Structures are given as C-alpha cells and as structure tokens.
Amino acid sequence: STVTIPPPACMLRPLEAPLRYLFGPGPSNVPPRILAAGAKPIIGHMHSEMFEVMDDIKEGIRYAFQTQNNMTISMSGSGHAAMECAVFNTVEPGESVLVAINGIWGERVAEIAERSGAKVHRLVKAPGGYFSNKEIEQAMQKHKPVLFFLTHGESSAGLCHLVDGIGDICRKHNCLFLVDTVASLGAAPIFMDKQNIDILYTGSQKALNAPPGTAPISFNDRAWYHHKMFNRKTKPLSYLFDMTYLSNYWGCDGKPARIYHHTGPVSGFFALRESLAILAEKGLEESWRKHKEIAAYLYKGLEDMGLKLFIPDRDLRLPSVTTIAIPDGYDWREMLAYIMKHHQMEMTGGLGPSVGMVMRVGLMGYNCEKFNADKALHALQDALKNCKKSKA
Numbered sequence: 001s002t003v004t005i006p007p008p009a010c011m012l013r014p015l016e017a018p019l020r021y022l023f024g025p026g027p028s029n030v031p032p033r034i035l036a037a038g039a040k041p042i043i044g045h046m047h048s049e050m051f052e053v054m055d056d057i058k059e060g061i062r063y064a065f066q067t068q069n070n071m072t073i074s075m076s077g078s079g080h081a082a083m084e085c086a087v088f089n090t091v092e093p094g095e096s097v098l099v100a101i102n103g104i105w106g107e108r109v110a111e112i113a114e115r116s117g118a119k120v121h122r123l124v125k126a127p128g129g130y131f132s133n134k135e136i137e138q139a140m141q142k143h144k145p146v147l148f149f150l151t152h153g154e155s156s157a158g159l160c161h162l163v164d165g166i167g168d169i170c171r172k173h174n175c176l177f178l179v180d181t182v183a184s185l186g187a188a189p190i191f192m193d194k195q196n197i198d199i200l201y202t203g204s205q206k207a208l209n210a211p212p213g214t215a216p217i218s219f220n221d222r223a224w225y226h227h228k229m230f231n232r233k234t235k236p237l238s239y240l241f242d243m244t245y246l247s248n249y250w251g252c253d254g255k256p257a258r259i260y261h262h263t264g265p266v267s268g269f270f271a272l273r274e275s276l277a278i279l280a281e282k283g284l285e286e287s288w289r290k291h292k293e294i295a296a297y298l299y300k301g302l303e304d305m306g307l308k309l310f311i312p313d314r315d316l317r318l319p320s321v322t323t324i325a326i327p328d329g330y331d332w333r334e335m336l337a338y339i340m341k342h343h344q345m346e347m348t349g350g351l352g353p354s355v356g357m358v359m360r361v362g363l364m365g366y367n368c369e370k371f372n373a374d375k376a377l378h379a380l381q382d383a384l385k386n387c388k389k390s391k392a
C-alpha cells in the first residue's frame with residue numbers, strides 16, 4: 001500500500017499565470033472587480049443565496065439579450081456548451097437543420113447537429129461572406145428545416161451579420177431561429193424579442209469580461225412550447241445539457257422546488273453575475289457606442305500604417321474583433337509570435353476556414369479603450385518593422 005508514483009515535480013512548483021494583454025478574440029482581460037467576485041468564499045450550489053445569485057444572473061442575461069424569456073439560464077461550460085444545448089434540445093434524429101456557414105461557428109454547429117442525427121444542410125460562403133434574406137428563405141423552402149442557425153458575431157472572419165427580418169422568415173416556414181452572439185454580445189446591438197430570435201446564446205469571456213466557463217442562453221416560448229422541446233419523442237443526447245432539468249435548476253419551470261441536477265461552477269457564476277452587473281451599470285447603448293468608437297479608431301490606425309481590413313464594408317465589421325488581411329511579405333505566425341514575445345500581447349491568426357487569411361485584434365469590454373488600441377497599433381507597427389521577409 002505504498003505509492004509507486006511520486007508527486008510530480010511540476011506540482012511542487014508554484015502556479016504561473018503571466019499578466020498579458022489579451023487583445024485577441026478572447027478570452028479578454030478580466031477586470032479586478034470581476035476577479036474579486038470570483039474569489040469570494042464558495043457557497044453550496046443549492047443554498048438559497050446561490051439561487052438568488054442565479055436569479056440575478058437570469059435578470060442580467062435578459063437585459064443583455066433584450067428579452068423577457070422565462071427560459072433564460074447560464075450553462076456550466078463555455079460557449080460550446082450553449083451551442084450544444086441549443087441543438088440537443090431542439091433537434092431530434094432525422095430532422096432537417098439548416099446552417100449558415102461563413103466562418104468556423106457554422107461549421108461547428110453543423111457537426112454538432114450531425115452528431116445528434118439531424119439531416120444537415122449547409123449554406124456555405126467564404127469566411128466573412130454575407131447571406132441575403134432571400135437566399136436564406138430559398139434554402140428554407142427547399143430543405144424545410146426545424147432549426148436555422150446564423151452567427152451574429154463571426155469572430156473567425158470579423159463579420160457582424162445583420163439578423164433583421166430573418167426571424168420572420170423562420171416563423172413563416174415553421175422553423176426556429178438560433179443565433180450565436182458569443183463574440184458580439186455587449187459590443188453590437190442585438191434584440192432577441194424584437195428580432196424574433198427563438199434561441200440566443202453567448203459566452204462569458206469576450207465583451208462580458210468574465211473568466212471562460214459560463215455561457216448564457218435563452219429560449220423563447222415558441223421554442224419551448226410550440227416546437228416540442230417540452231414534448232419530444234426522444235430525450236436530448238446529453239443529460240447535463242437537458243433543458244427540462246436545467247430549467248428546474250435555474251427556477252424557470254414554475255415548480256416549487258429546485259432539484260439537484262449538477263454542481264454549477266459557483267465561482268464562475270459569481271464572476272458572471274458581476275460582469276452582467278457592470279454591463280447593466282454602463283448600459284447596453286453605451287457599451288455598443290464605445291465598441292464602435294474604439295473599433296473606428298483602430299481601423300484608422302491600421303489603415304494609416306498600410307494594413308488592409310479583411311471585411312471591406314465597415315458597417316458589417318464586428319466591433320469587438322477586427323480582422324486584418326495578412327500583409328504581403330510577412331509570415332503571420334512570425335508577426336504574432338514577435339508581438340507576444342516583445343509586447344506580452346496576444347493577437348491571433350484566423351480560425352478554421354480563415355486560417356492563413358487574417359490576423360485578429362479584439363478589444364472587448366474592459367479592454368475596449370483608446371489607450372489599448374494605441375498599444376495594439378504600436379505592437380503591430382513594431383512587428384511590421386521587424387518581421388519583414390527579405391526578398392531572397
């Protein structure tokens with residue numbers, strides 16, 4: 001009964017987590033106030049005070065999403081958890097799902113829907129491509145999906161897709177409208193109720209500036225009552241993500257008692273509550289205005305140093321994550337490594353289909369300040385000076 005595997009040497013060294021400028025597409029830097037909320041003493045996941053915190057989070061999400069939906073919760077998990085929750089709960093095997101793909105997030109949803117046994121129809125464009133309402137409706141007529149997915153904030157391409165009118169088209173064709181706002185929530189306007197979005201989700205680690213690991217999601221009554229989430233033939237693929245249990249855990253199902261389902265990330269919920277409180281104090285309009293203003297300042301600085309923006313139409317650019325076309329004569333990996341090494345600053349390359357096409361700069365929430373845009377511009381200028389390939 002003696003241990004044969006000794007304590008690993010790495011475990012006997014202190015944890016190292018350097019202070020970095022997180023100016024990529026997320027996670028973003030977490031302000032001290034949110035870090036402090038996450039460091040509060042743990043309480044039990046079923047204590048009445050915890051339920052109060054969860055009720056507050058629910059209100060905070062309803063404000064951020066501009067919705068009155070009762071079925072509004074946070075997932076215990078990253079944005080992908082919300083993505084899977086949305087698909088697992090609304091789709092049954094054999095059903096048709098339509099997915100707009102103009103970057104990585106549509107690709108992910110298509111794969112998740114396929115894993116759930118759906119018949120997936122892909123509407124594909126190059127990264128940063130835009131879907132007209134007409135082509136969406138035509139695809140809907142053809143494929144008769146139960147669910148249509150669109151990314152509002154396509155962080156891999158730097159595009160913010162408009163959603164006006166699409167919810168109405170979905171209603172006309174008896175289909176649910178699912179929208180991903182992980183990279184855009186708090187940075188660009190979205191109105192869940194007014195825009196007839198049936199399911200909306202986001203992540204904690206972008207403009208909300210909370211640590212990664214929680215993900216707000218909301219379902220409207222149309223999704224819940226009229227589209228059989230409540231009344232399925234099969235159970236959702238995941239026990240952890242089953243909304244019949246989650247809605248009880250979050251006090252949304254009208255039942256008098258909340259029953260143990262899983263142990264939520266208590267510290268993560270404290271931090272999420274604080275991030276939603278900061279957004280409520282600042283106000284959505286001010287947050288949207290600020291992201292737009294700082295993004296415009298960044299565009300000007302980038303163009304002044306001869307860089308080209310990847311999304312030509314500035315009205316369609318995602319204010320939280322700016323994509324830069326890779327300049328001729330440079331290796332993007334080298335530039336990003338240079339910036340990390342000499343400026344302790346994260347910027348990133350593309351993701352999924354945009355790899356090799358773009359470099360990405362994210363200034364989100366707490367990071368969205370002119371002095372940070374100046375720091376990012378300075379680092380890029382320095383990399384342009386020092387990473388140019390000599391013409392061999």
Ligand code: GLV
Nearest residue numbers: 025026155156351
């Ligand atoms: C992740 O969310 C990314 O856009 O890189």
